[in-house]
Amino acid sequence: xxxxxxxxxxxxxxxxxxxxxxxxxxxxxxxxxxxxxxxxxxxxxxxxxxxxxxxxxxxxxxxxxxxxxxxxxxxxxxxxxxxxxxxxxxxxxxxxxxxxxxxxxxxxxxxxxxxxxxxxxxxxxxxxxxxxxxxxxxxxxxxxxxxxxxxxxxxxxxxxxxxxxxxxxxxxxxxxxxxxxxxxxxxxxxxxxxxxxxxxxxxxxxxxxxxxxxxxxxxxxxxxxxxxxxxxxxxxxxxxxxxxxxxxxxxxxxxxxxxxxxxxxxxxxxxxxxxxxxxxxxxxxxxxxxxxxxxxxxxxxxxxxxxxxxxxxxxxxxxxxxxxxxxxxxxxxxxxxxxxxxxxxxxxxxxxxxxxxxxxxxxxxxxxxxxx
Amino acid sequence: xxxxxxxxxxxxxxxxxxxxxxxxxxxxxxxxxxxxxxxxxxxxxxxxxxxxxxxxxxxxxxxxxxxxxxxxxxxxxxxxxxxxxxxxxxxxxxxxxxxxxxxxxxxxxxxxxxxxxxxxxxxxxxxxxxxxxxxxxxxxxxxxxxxxxxxxxxxxxxxxxxxxxxxxxxxxxxxxxxxxxxxxxxxxxxxxxxxxxxxxxxxxxxxxxxxxxxxxxxxxxxxxxxxx
Numbered sequence: 001x002x003x004x005x006x007x008x009x010x011x012x013x014x015x016x017x018x019x020x021x022x023x024x025x026x027x028x029x030x031x032x033x034x035x036x037x038x039x040x041x042x043x044x045x046x047x048x049x050x051x052x053x054x055x056x057x058x059x060x061x062x063x064x065x066x067x068x069x070x071x072x073x074x075x076x077x078x079x080x081x082x083x084x085x086x087x088x089x090x091x092x093x094x095x096x097x098x099x100x101x102x103x104x105x106x107x108x109x110x111x112x113x114x115x116x117x118x119x120x121x122x123x124x125x126x127x128x129x130x131x132x133x134x135x136x137x138x139x140x141x142x143x144x145x146x147x148x149x150x151x152x153x154x155x156x157x158x159x160x161x162x163x164x165x166x167x168x169x170x171x172x173x174x175x176x177x178x179x180x181x182x183x184x185x186x187x188x189x190x191x192x193x194x195x196x197x198x199x200x201x202x203x204x205x206x207x208x209x210x211x212x213x214x215x216x217x218x219x220x221x222x223x224x225x226x227x228x229x230x231x232x233x234x235x236x237x238x239x240x241x242x243x244x245x246x247x248x249x250x251x252x253x254x255x256x257x258x259x260x261x262x263x264x265x266x267x268x269x270x271x272x273x274x275x276x277x278x279x280x281x282x283x284x285x286x287x288x289x290x291x292x293x294x295x296x297x298x299x300x301x302x303x304x305x306x307x308x309x310x311x312x313x314x315x316x317x318x319x320x321x322x323x324x325x326x327x328x329x330x331x332x333x334x335x336x337x338x339x340x341x342x343x344x345x346x347x348x349x350x351x352x353x354x355x356x357x358x359x360x361x362x363x364x365x366x367x368x369x370x371x372x
Numbered sequence: 373x374x375x376x377x378x379x380x381x382x383x384x385x386x387x388x389x390x391x392x393x394x395x396x397x398x399x400x401x402x403x404x405x406x407x408x409x410x411x412x413x414x415x416x417x418x419x420x421x422x423x424x425x426x427x428x429x430x431x432x433x434x435x436x437x438x439x440x441x442x443x444x445x446x447x448x449x450x451x452x453x454x455x456x457x458x459x460x461x462x463x464x465x466x467x468x469x470x471x472x473x474x475x476x477x478x479x480x481x482x483x484x485x486x487x488x489x490x491x492x493x494x495x496x497x498x499x500x501x502x503x504x505x506x507x508x509x510x511x512x513x514x515x516x517x518x519x520x521x522x523x524x525x526x527x528x529x530x531x532x533x534x535x536x537x538x539x540x541x542x543x544x545x546x547x548x549x550x551x552x553x554x555x556x557x558x559x560x561x562x563x564x565x566x567x568x569x570x571x572x573x574x575x576x577x578x579x580x581x582x583x584x585x586x587x588x589x590x591x592x593x594x595x596x597x598x599x600x
Binding site: 009056 | 529
């Protein structure tokens, strides 16, 4: 019979100890396990009586208990279980093997549960996303257009446009003429499109609910031909007619409401709900962008304006700003430019039979004026 | 070193009486006042072991604590230091003697030299659903430890199984483990009962729970606040 004399740090639970627990040095002898406290008090567990269990906060702590559980010797030292197995007793070797087997089985079950939980969580996120997407859309479509107009006016008046309004009639009339050509082909009638040209070197345009559109001179400067600007305007007008602004408000409110309904006490889910809201809102935003691209192309084709202008504009954007790296695309609010260009190409390839009519504008003069 | 917890449990503060040369490490910003014979030093390292540095500081930040630690050392006998946590609630004194205590991120307030403060991860499921932070503070070694709770703190001697609502754990012995599960036998019952998920502890050891949890309190208070 082999004896192991290694001393290992651990602890003891026993009612005779003040506070019920104390640190101890643990030894393995030929007949059993011993624990010696700092004050010299000794506790012994024979191999015959001992019951083994692995657990604790780390999941790696070994607990050795007597039958009536009045004495527990424990340690997290990795050497302990191996030393116990090699103590020379067939009985303890068997008990160690059984304990490790139970622990492995429990580990597999736990991993399976976590995996199942993650799959269910992913399904719940997808479900919430779909419910909110369609719920917000249905709710917004049942509201009168006047609500969009009121929200748009309030937003416009409180917004910092980051530049002065350009008053040059040659430029503003040209932009307004593009809108006038597109407006009759909007999928929803009743919106009044009002474009403001802002004198700032920003490559951007945006739409507010109700029909207010802001376009920056920085964008006009970058365009090589008027069809590119008309493409951007059609995209922004599509955001208005598809009522994306109101849907976004409804969706943001809906996520927290639905999560509360589904999960009850949200106190325990703070990390999860933040993550869910963040990724879902941005995914929702990307869906809107793609939808506005496609609806914009439809409007351009209907107005007999060459839709490849929008595609060309995204190529300019790609050249100027590059693309969002694929790894972080899911947290972006916009789809990457390559995807958008591909989507647009696919959508109007079917429409090439329509005869496009050019926009009769002196584009060089307009660009010259915004460059002043 | 002597610890007195004052004004329990709603707005507790701790008075620490230090002997000559004795030192205590506190959370940054915890000091209310101190007598003139105490010197203060701010570092990223634990005082007793000297372990730590920038990496440990960053790890502490992930668990909801501060990058820096404040060390208060008495230059003579009977110097007093008054400290309190950032939020309202109780303070509990715990004596570590060789084992480890797993403390909720943000609940570690102060410890004596022999206590090593580190960060630990308690599994993906627990990180996402326990209502606590993703990382926890692991205090080990020999010495005194002060923890703070939101609301009153109560101690439970677990021997077998015990269930705590998410967001109510302050600390637990390393001899305990917990898993997040349903409060009710059926998932629907769990959700409709308003308790959602709960933390199910097993093993033998001490568990410290808090009477309130900040997110629930925030959701009651939030709607009553005027927008800024």
